[in-house]
Amino acid sequence: MHRLAMMFAVLAAAGSVSSAAPPAPTPGRYTAEQAAHGAQVYAQACVMCHKQDLGGDFDTPPLVGRFARNWADSNLASLADDLHRTMPQFAPGSLNAQDNAAVLAYILQANGEPAGTQPLPSDPAALARMPFKP
Ligand code: HEC
Incomplete structure (x- = not known):
C-alpha cells in the first residue's frame, strides 16, 4: 500500500513537471x-x-548532403509525393500517410533541421506551402 502511494506520488510529480x-x-x-x-x-x-x-x-542516392541541395528550391509536397509514389523501391506506395510524413520528418532531422512543437502534416496543400529549407 505504502509503495503504491509512493508510486502515485512519483507519477503525479512527473506529470506536473511536464505540464x-x-x-x-x-x-x-x-x-x-x-x-x-x-x-x-x-x-x-x-x-x-x-x-x-x-x-x-x-x-542508391543519398538523402543528405547533395540531396538537400537538389531539393532546396522545391516544397515538401513534391518530396512527400515523390517519396510516396516511388519508395520503398521494393513496394512503392506501401507507406501510409502518417508513416510517410514521419519518415520525411526523419529526413529533415538528418539534414540538420531542429524539431519543434507541431508535427509535420501529411496534407499536400499544407506541405506545398513549406519550402524544403524553412
Ligand atoms: C531497394 C532499395 C531502396 C529502398 C528499400 C528505398 N529506396 Fe529510396 N531510392 C532507391 C533508389 C535506387 C533511388 C533512385 C531512383 C529513384 O528515385 O527511383 C531512390 C530514391 C529515393 C529518393 C529520391 C532521392 C533524390 O535524390 O531525389 C528518396 C527521397 C528516397 N529514395 C527515400 C526513400 C525512403 C524514405 C525509403 C523508405 C521508406 C526508401 N527510399 C527505400 C532505392 C531504395
Missing part, C-alpha cells in the same frame, strides 16, 4: 516524437538501400 512548462514557441516543422517514429520506418523500409547514415551507396 508545468508552457510549450515555448520553437522553430521546426516536425516533432522529435514524429522523427523517432520516422527512424523506425526508415530502419524497416529504407536503411537497406539508403544506409544507416542516409548516405546511400553506388546505386
Whole structure:
C-alpha cells in the first residue's frame, strides 16, 4: 500500500513537471516524437538501400548532403509525393500517410533541421506551402 502511494506520488510529480512548462514557441516543422517514429520506418523500409547514415551507396542516392541541395528550391509536397509514389523501391506506395510524413520528418532531422512543437502534416496543400529549407 505504502509503495503504491509512493508510486502515485512519483507519477503525479512527473506529470506536473511536464505540464508545468508552457510549450515555448520553437522553430521546426516536425516533432522529435514524429522523427523517432520516422527512424523506425526508415530502419524497416529504407536503411537497406539508403544506409544507416542516409548516405546511400553506388546505386542508391543519398538523402543528405547533395540531396538537400537538389531539393532546396522545391516544397515538401513534391518530396512527400515523390517519396510516396516511388519508395520503398521494393513496394512503392506501401507507406501510409502518417508513416510517410514521419519518415520525411526523419529526413529533415538528418539534414540538420531542429524539431519543434507541431508535427509535420501529411496534407499536400499544407506541405506545398513549406519550402524544403524553412
Ligand atoms: C531497394 C532499395 C531502396 C529502398 C528499400 C528505398 N529506396 Fe529510396 N531510392 C532507391 C533508389 C535506387 C533511388 C533512385 C531512383 C529513384 O528515385 O527511383 C531512390 C530514391 C529515393 C529518393 C529520391 C532521392 C533524390 O535524390 O531525389 C528518396 C527521397 C528516397 N529514395 C527515400 C526513400 C525512403 C524514405 C525509403 C523508405 C521508406 C526508401 N527510399 C527505400 C532505392 C531504395
